[in-house]
Amino acid sequence: METVNFVVHPSEIITVNSHSEILRDTSVVVRDGKIESLLPTTEARALRDIAQVDLSDHVLMPGLINAHGHAAMTLLRGIADDMALSQWLNDKIWPLENKWVDQVFVMDGTEIAAAEMIMSGVTTASDQYFFPDIAAQVFQQAGLRAQLTFPIIDVETAWGRSGADYLEKGLALGDTYRDHDLVTVGFGPHSNYAVDEPLLERTATLAAELDAPVQIHLHETAHEVLSSVERIGERPIDQLARLGLLSPKTQCVHMTALGNQDIDTIADHGAHVVHCPKSNMKLASGLCPVSKLLDRGINVALGTDGAASNNRLNALNEMQAAALLAKIESGSPEALPAHKAIEMATINGAKALGIDHITGSLEVGKAADMIALSTRELAMLPGHNILSDVVYATSGNEVRWSWVAGHNILRDRRLQTLDTEAILRKAASWRVKLATG
Numbered sequence: 001m002e003t004v005n006f007v008v009h010p011s012e013i014i015t016v017n018s019h020s021e022i023l024r025d026t027s028v029v030v031r032d033g034k035i036e037s038l039l040p041t042t043e044a045r046a047l048r049d050i051a052q053v054d055l056s057d058h059v060l061m062p063g064l065i066n067a068h069g070h071a072a073m074t075l076l077r078g079i080a081d082d083m084a085l086s087q088w089l090n091d092k093i094w095p096l097e098n099k100w101v102d103q104v105f106v107m108d109g110t111e112i113a114a115a116e117m118i119m120s121g122v123t124t125a126s127d128q129y130f131f132p133d134i135a136a137q138v139f140q141q142a143g144l145r146a147q148l149t150f151p152i153i154d155v156e157t158a159w160g161r162s163g164a165d166y167l168e169k170g171l172a173l174g175d176t177y178r179d180h181d182l183v184t185v186g187f188g189p190h191s192n193y194a195v196d197e198p199l200l201e202r203t204a205t206l207a208a209e210l211d212a213p214v215q216i217h218l219h220e221t222a223h224e225v226l227s228s229v230e231r232i233g234e235r236p237i238d239q240l241a242r243l244g245l246l247s248p249k250t251q252c253v254h255m256t257a258l259g260n261q262d263i264d265t266i267a268d269h270g271a272h273v274v275h276c277p278k279s280n281m282k283l284a285s286g287l288c289p290v291s292k293l294l295d296r297g298i299n300v301a302l303g304t305d306g307a308a309s310n311n312r313l314n315a316l317n318e319m320q321a322a323a324l325l326a327k328i329e330s331g332s333p334e335a336l337p338a339h340k341a342i343e344m345a346t347i348n349g350a351k352a353l354g355i356d357h358i359t360g361s362l363e364v365g366k367a368a369d370m371i372a373l374s375t376r377e378l379a380m381l382p383g384h385n386i387l388s389d390v391v392y393a394t395s396g397n398e399v400r401w402s403w404v405a406g407h408n409i410l411r412d413r414r415l416q417t418l419d420t421e422a423i424l425r426k427a428a429s430w431r432v433k434l435a436t437g
């Protein structure tokens with residue numbers, strides 16, 4: 001994609017800058033993929049050497065960051081619902097994956113996921129799945145910014161034979177994308193129950209050497225925590241801390257069943273939490289104490305998890321779910337107000353992924369990762385409070401424009417990088433294949 005320069009004139013801008021500014025009569029000038037300036041619209045309209053994108057009746061905001069997902073699992077959407085995590089994984093998801101996951105599965109599933117995410121405002125996706133090399137290719141084709149945390153697990157899968165094999169393949173992937181503009185690679189040990197201690201230790205050593213991100217499912221359920229105590233005499237978070245696997249580069253996904261000491265441990269190590277409210281609700285996994293974590297100064301980002309346990313990859317939906325669930329969890333309607341939910345899906349996600357110097361807010365010098373939502377949708381009317389409308393009233397269909405590093409990937413709700421008809425054809429053929437079990 002060629003680099004383009006343009007200026008956008010929205011009706012409002014949610015900046016998510018350090019002052020949480022909402023700007024009116026302001027335009028964003030993009031050059032070489034970066035935000036060059038925010039100018040009064042009258043001044044910006046007078047610029048002669050640059051394309052003008054008129055988006056009155058639109059709110060412009062930072063692109064959303066889906067900090068945890070398994071994109072290719074969109075092919076398993078709806079195939080196994082309404083059961084507990086252990087039964088869901090052991091009886092349904094893992095056997096299906098054993099039978100069907102290969103490069104084509106990952107390519108086709110990731111493509112559906114990328115399209116769905118773009119249509120609902122995601123500009124950065126974190127992904128953890130087999131064949132991350134294929135997922136990386138699809139994300140690049142889609143024009144999304146991506147973090148791939150390659151899977152590390154004790155069992156043999158189509159992608160790897162053993163822990164050593166996963167590490168070798170993952171390190172090679174890291175070499176391929178070293179210093180890449182849009183793709184970063186990190187370590188994805190599945191969990192403390194699916195990765196034995198020597199392999200977790202090796203992961204910690206390599207990740208520290210490379211200063212690479214680590215993303216792990218942690219404290220997803222109270223059962224996971226209790227069985228860890230029975231098995232190794234330690235809570236999962238304590239094992240990670242002891243092994244040197246808990247640092248400002250660590251993204252702990254889920255984090256339910258937390259005591260005050262667990263929260264202190266996360267804070268003391270500067271680790272990040274990725275909250276997946278809809279997946280936690282659907283699998284009845286538990287409640288992440290988001291307000292408590294934020295009050296303690298812990299960075300909390302937002303993830304959809306895979307489509308088999310959500311079943312959407314819609315970051316706007318996820319913000320809404322997070323804001324509502326925080327109120328139930330804490331017993332306070334004041335918990336996680338709209339502006340905090342938006343921060344979780346933008347700047348907090350960027351901090352968790354270690355890319356907040358590049359994206360997560362609309363500020364001069366950052367990449368032009370931006371989305372524009374129509375404010376003429378019925379659910380956005382009459383428009384008293386844009387933050388409230390974005391969090392509590394959207395469905396995802398309001399997202400009409402999207403840019404990543406200045407490249408336009410959604411234009412008036414039409415995908416610019418992916419072929420919707422081809423995606424529909426491939427999905428239909430997988431529906432037939434997977435129906436055989």
Ligand SMILES: [Zn+2]
Pocket residue numbers: 068069070217253305306
């Ligand atoms: Zn997950």
